[in-house]
Amino acid sequence: MAHARPFALRARRRAAAVVAVIGLLAAAGCGSDSGEPPSAVGTPRAGGSLDILATSDARSLDPFLPSYAAQADGNRMAALYDSLLWTNPVTGSVQPQLAESLNPVEGSGNKIWSLRMRPNLRFTDGTVFDAAAVKINWDTHAVPTTNSRQRDATVGMKSQIGADALELRIILDKPNGNFDRLVARSLSFIASPKAIAEGVDKLAEHPVGAGPFMLAPGGWVKGDHLTLVKNQTYWQGPTKPYLDSITFRYESSGTAAVDRVKKGKADVANVSDAFTLKAARAAGIGIESLALxxxxxxxxxxxxxxxxxxxxxxxxxxxxxxxxxxxxxxxxxxxxxxxxxxxxxxxxxxxxxxxxxxxxxxxxxxxxxxxxxxxxxxxxxxxxxxxxxxxxxxxxxxxxxxxxxxxxxxxxxxxxxxxxxxxxxxxxxxxxxxxxxxxxxxxxxxxxxxxxxxxxxxxxxxxxxxxxxxxxxxxxxxxxxxxxxxxxxxxxxxxxxxxxxxAVVAGVFHSGITGVQLCNDGIFLFDRLGKKG
Structure with missing residues (x-):
């Protein structure tokens, strides 16, 4: 699963599912004017908060109705649910996160795959996060009445519990040597089965995941902001995530978001058009770009x-x-x-x-x-x-x-x-x-x-x-x-x-921010993002 497949390369001057408008996702609010040159690489200090500017309010907070594109709902999903797997656009590899591995079964001709979950995972409501939880989520995507945006990914796929509670066997109707990529892009955000059983409509406003952050009480004020707080039971231990909270706010103008980052009124942004990226370079803020x-x-x-x-x-x-x-x-x-x-x-x-x-x-x-x-x-x-x-x-x-x-x-x-x-x-x-x-x-x-x-x-x-x-x-x-x-x-x-x-995709950030790494089509890895010490 983690073998390199060199499709996308990293460059300081790189350009880059379908979103039909020039998009921008910006993180804003708490930048410190440290005077240091911006650097994406580093270990953040513990604590602090970021505000994140998005082009629009969240469509929904369940993993079924939203778009997983970084320029749409992908960052909110990653913060709430973490990922089974993610793709590294720099190396072209697929990396495990909540999952321990996803590999084709030998001799199956790429029609049978084995997903193995990490042991001892739990959702924020205490529900066990095992292979059965993944199966319930994928089956829910496949139900037409769910109206999942990811239903396409489940077509021709069946799953069953494998040798133990941590293994899911996936049987495909056609060979797919790149099924791990499909999971990373389309099936990677998993909600609590207990919360799903209580209704997707409820989950849409009261998300229950296993990500680095969780919805703060009263944290979603529609049309204004979405505040998420640190998940104290996060699977990577008490030191992760580094931040205490993040707040998504809404800014439709790319150049306005870049200006806020430059002035220290914003921390991080995701840009996806050439004109805004040019403005970010002229502003002298940090840029982590991808060639997609x-x-x-x-x-x-x-x-x-x-x-x-x-x-x-x-x-x-x-x-x-x-x-x-x-x-x-x-x-x-x-x-x-x-x-x-x-x-x-x-x-x-x-x-x-x-x-x-x-x-x-x-x-x-x-x-x-x-x-x-x-x-x-x-x-x-x-x-x-x-x-x-x-x-x-x-x-x-x-x-x-x-x-x-x-x-x-x-x-x-x-x-x-x-x-x-x-x-x-x-x-x-x-x-x-x-x-x-x-x-x-x-x-x-x-x-x-x-x-x-x-x-x-x-x-x-x-x-x-x-x-x-x-x-x-x-x-x-x-x-x-x-x-x-x-x-x-x-x-x-x-x-x-x-x-x-x-294509143009880049994370732009203030000099007080570090640990900036993008996955998939530009989603931030929220377990690594934070403020400089």
Whole structure:
């Protein structure tokens, strides 16, 4: 499980499930103006508190309804529940936390896995945390009426108690050599079975986990803040976590959050757009960044309407320029993407680059699909409201409507309305999306595989599915790279999506903070975070 899989690399100048708006998660409130240079590495002193700025209030505090993305609810989940496993974006490895191990059973062809829990774990209500607790949580995800955002991860999976109370045997309907990655990203937050039995609705406001923090009495004032206090029975012992409490507050502006960190009115933030990261660098605050694959992209509805035609999808992309988008939307601060894989990663093929910015080829395709303008075509573009998105919409409309017979209707909505519409066929032809992947498993698989509930664009292609399946069932880097090369080639031909900006994820922090380490797609490891001595 903990063997290295070199997908994401660390760099001081790195860029980087799908969140369709430029996101930012910031931690704020108690920074000390020590005058010391910021450093992510160090052992914090005991005590103190941090305020954490998030882009929105918590959706829910149970592990079923929230999004596990760092830019959404992932940090709140990690603080309350800790993780069975987490992925290290620096090394590409999967690391155990609450779980002791998760490995495929020898001779099973990666269809049977054994999860072993650490002994003597308990939830904050005193309930034993063993294999049965994990099974109850995973079974609850699978129940349709739970409306779990993670239900997709349970499809084709059965589990049973193994040789003793600490072992869970997982039986998959298809081989998956990277099942540990799926658990780390989608099934890692576990609630007390007793609390689940009392009702998920109650758990949503009264969470019971085994994480480093727990909900303070009266700690959730909706629309204002969420305060969590140290779990005195935390499994790592009385010295962990280092902090006495953390409070999540809400700040939708990335640049405002960076300014608060700079002035010592904020401690830590998670940024996920190039413009905010540039502001953080200019401010001289600490930065711990990740190189993730994916990024900001356009997804096409391939099920109907004009973009069901691959010629239309290709014409749109060939008309656009990632360099021009970077200049107009991001002020030149970002990195134009060459495909779905970050070029700094070992699984990327540096010889491949998605076709774009070829207006003559675009003109030929548009002339073909519109009969030289005689059959006009309207394309509906939807996106969440923001200044950057408005500029993107203006650029796309100006560019595409230069071609005879082509009209682009730009529609923006608040985030909740956008998310609802972007999951409905016929509600859009093109939409803005964001994909943050420390590894293609499970994020890219769920995004593109035929029939996946998380499929981005009602898309299905035999060659894409074959490449994803081949890569899923091996941990050999060369075989994975070969499979993902074939995936990128087919995506470039069929164009169900186009990544125009490399992913940006970074933790930014005040000089008085240390122990900053990010996991998965940018979630903080809360058992390590704290204040300098």
């Amino acid at each position: 694959s994916g990024g900001q992209l356009l997804s096409f509805d391939t099920s109907g309407g004009p973009t069901a035609n691959p010629d239309v999808r290709r014409a749109i992309v060939l008309a656009l320029s990632s360099e021009e988008i970077n200049r107009r939307v991001f002020g030149g601060a970002g990195t134009p993407a060459r495909g779905i894989f970050n070029q700094a990663t070992a699984l990327a093929n540096p010889q491949l680059s998605a076709p774009e910015n070829k207006p003559q080829q675009a003109a030929e395709l548009f002339a073909k699909v519109t009969d030289k303008g005689a059959k006009p075509m309207r394309i509906k573009f939807i996106a969440p409201k923001s200044a950057a998105i408005d500029e993107l919409g203006r650029y796309m409309k100006e560019t595409l409507e230069k071609f005879p017979g082509v009209t682009l209707d730009v529609e923006t909505a608040d985030l909740s309305e956008f998310v609802k519409r972007s999951n409905l066929a016929d509600a859009f032809d093109v939409k803005v999306s964001q994909l943050l992947a420390d590894d293609p498993e499970p994020v890219v698989y769920q995004y593109l595989h035929r029939g996946s509930p998380g499929n981005c664009c009602f898309y299905g292609d035999d060659a894409v599915d074959r490449s994803l399946d081949e890569a899923r069932n091996t941990t050999d880097p060369s075989r994975r790279r070969a499979a993902y090369t074939q995936l990128q080639l087919q995506l470039d031909r069929d164009m169900p999506l186009w990544v125009y900006q490399e």
